[in-house]
Amino acid sequence: MEQREQLQRTLKPHWVWAIAFGSAVGWGAFVLPVDWMGMAGPLGVIIGFLIGALLMIIIGISYGFLVEKLPISGGEFTYAYYGLGRYHAFVCGWFLTLGYMSIVALNASAIALLGKFVLPSIVERGFMYSIAGWEVYAGEVVIACIALVVFAFINIRGADLSGFSQFVFCVALIVGLALLTIGMILHPASSFTNIQPLFNPGVGALSSIIAIVAIAPWAYVGFSNIPQAAEEFDFSPKKSFKLIVIALLCAGFAYCLSIIATGVGQSWTSAVETGSIWGTGTIVENAYGIWGVILLSFALMMGIFTGLNGFYASTSRLLFAMGRAKVLPAAFGKLHPKYKTPYIGILFTLAVTVFAPLFGRQALLWVVDMSALGVTIAYFYTCFIAYRLLKWSDASAKNPKGISIVAPTRKFLCLLGVISSIGFFLLLVVPGSPGFLGTPSWIALSIWVGLGGIFFITRFKSYSAIPKGEMDHYVLGDYVDKKAEDFTSVLAPVAAASADIEEPNVEMDYVDKKTEDVPVP
Numbered sequence: 001m002e003q004r005e006q007l008q009r010t011l012k013p014h015w016v017w018a019i020a021f022g023s024a025v026g027w028g029a030f031v032l033p034v035d036w037m038g039m040a041g042p043l044g045v046i047i048g049f050l051i052g053a054l055l056m057i058i059i060g061i062s063y064g065f066l067v068e069k070l071p072i073s074g075g076e077f078t079y080a081y082y083g084l085g086r087y088h089a090f091v092c093g094w095f096l097t098l099g100y101m102s103i104v105a106l107n108a109s110a111i112a113l114l115g116k117f118v119l120p121s122i123v124e125r126g127f128m129y130s131i132a133g134w135e136v137y138a139g140e141v142v143i144a145c146i147a148l149v150v151f152a153f154i155n156i157r158g159a160d161l162s163g164f165s166q167f168v169f170c171v172a173l174i175v176g177l178a179l180l181t182i183g184m185i186l187h188p189a190s191s192f193t194n195i196q197p198l199f200n201p202g203v204g205a206l207s208s209i210i211a212i213v214a215i216a217p218w219a220y221v222g223f224s225n226i227p228q229a230a231e232e233f234d235f236s237p238k239k240s241f242k243l244i245v246i247a248l249l250c251a252g253f254a255y256c257l258s259i260i261a262t263g264v265g266q267s268w269t270s271a272v273e274t275g276s277i278w279g280t281g282t283i284v285e286n287a288y289g290i291w292g293v294i295l296l297s298f299a300l301m302m303g304i305f306t307g308l309n310g311f312y313a314s315t316s317r318l319l320f321a322m323g324r325a326k327v328l329p330a331a332f333g334k335l336h337p338k339y340k341t342p343y344i345g346i347l348f349t350l351a352v353t354v355f356a357p358l359f360g361r362q363a364l365l366w367v368v369d370m371s372a373l374g375v376t377i378a379y380f381y382t383c384f385i386a387y388r389l390l391k392w393s394d395a396s397a398k399n400p401k402g403i404s405i406v407a408p409t410r411k412f413l414c415l416l417g418v419i420s421s422i423g424f425f426l427l428l429v430v431p432g433s434p435g436f437l438g439t440p441s442w443i444a445l446s447i448w449v450g451l452g453g454i455f456f457i458t459r460f461k462s463y464s465a466i467p468k469g470e471m472d473h474y475v476l477g478d479y480v481d482k483k484a485e486d487f488t489s490v491l492a493p494v495a496a497a498s499a500d501i502e503e504p505n506v507e508m509d510y511v512d513k514k515t516e517d518v519p520v521p
Helices: 013-025 033-040 042-069 076-084 086-118 138-157 159-186 205-213 221-228 237-263 268-274 279-324 343-353 356-389 408-429 439-465 468-476
Strands: 127-131 134-137
Touching: 013 159, 013 221, 013 237, 013 279, 033 042, 033 205, 033 237, 033 268, 033 279, 042 205, 042 221, 042 237, 042 356, 042 408, 076 086, 076 221, 076 279, 076 356, 076 468, 086 138, 086 279, 086 343, 086 356, 086 439, 127 138, 127 356, 134 138, 134 356, 138 159, 138 279, 138 343, 138 356, 159 237, 159 279, 221 237, 221 279, 221 356, 237 268, 237 279, 268 279, 279 343, 279 468, 356 408, 356 439
Parallel strands: none
Antiparallel strands: 127 134
16 A cells, blocks of 8 residues: 655644635625626625525534544545545545636636726737637736746645735735725715615515525635645644634625625616626726725735635645545645645646636636536535534444544534535526526536546546555545454544443544554644
């Protein structure tokens, strides 16, 4: 059995919070407020995002539990493997990879959008073609590619540089958003009457709110970056749930501020009718001129940087975990000889996303809309696995070779997470629902599923031939019960005094393991 590569523990708690918060907010809070108000009206957007944050916190309970017990890179891929086996892990990992890569690509394209608004004479040079109404210029392609290369370099250089940079970007984002909101509220021409009507009059209050709740899996997906970084925590993973909750609450608050800042500056209905390339930018420019645009652009740039940096890190860790598990070619499971980062995954992400600017922003939006479906699948797997591992009572906790904890309240909340995940999924796939995917998104989804099927078939023989004990080692590493001969599994914190357990168990705490045959990585 070959040696298993492991990531270094260098990430501090506030860096991990920044990865989750910055990835959740990203560029959307500064680019899409007018689009969202067109869907649901100002209050509909705010209520929808707050409900979405609460639902994500419920889902986050499952994440917090599994990160604490399985602090291993791969996140949802690892959880699906532990709970349901290698084939479910492949499905979960395949869809999540698409979701992460799509967001990296879309953040890069947001730089082009900013450039078209702020410096059109430079960005709109070298017209190439038009896709779905979006004119693609060589200038915007070059700018987006430069950003992708820079953040690939930052992530290759080390998790400590990436984590520290993320925290700095997040602080700058918060300061910029706060100043922008205060400035827009205090402007003489601003008025809260501009947010009337509160909901989209064409669809009603309930449908307006549901339409926003439907995009919550995408809007808050950044919090799921925490499990991808779990292997690199230099602190106890027990803190992960608290970090998830704080990140989600901060993200929800940030979305609300962006809606208020945009809505008070101009009648939102007129902003929607105008159809500006960047509605928020136009409103701020009308209020404060070039200085307002500079402040908004600064905040947007920080949002783009946090999204690029955070999802580069998460995508590469997911690819690293899948490569280490032999789902992907073994090269993905190797670390940089000097910086100890999953550089192959980072370079692969760069190689794929560098072509994204060539397809135009509208085409990318179709892919991202579709990727929300993949994210909800990952949410479902995580909540379902947590629900299975948590027990209602002592009588059902007799599982000495796996995680088995009596926690009826948390189990019930995990069940709510399962239901929420299914609800998000149905909102995207049921015809007539407010979040139903459009035809282009279904085409993109079909292509990705087809590619996944082809890839799975070509690797099925070698993937299936790996013995379970060996696969457990690759995926779970030091969190494996090496005493079990036929069913190697993560050690459980089950009471050794139980009469039904024949041999003692090792307490599965990430920082306190003392057992010699289960070394701390």
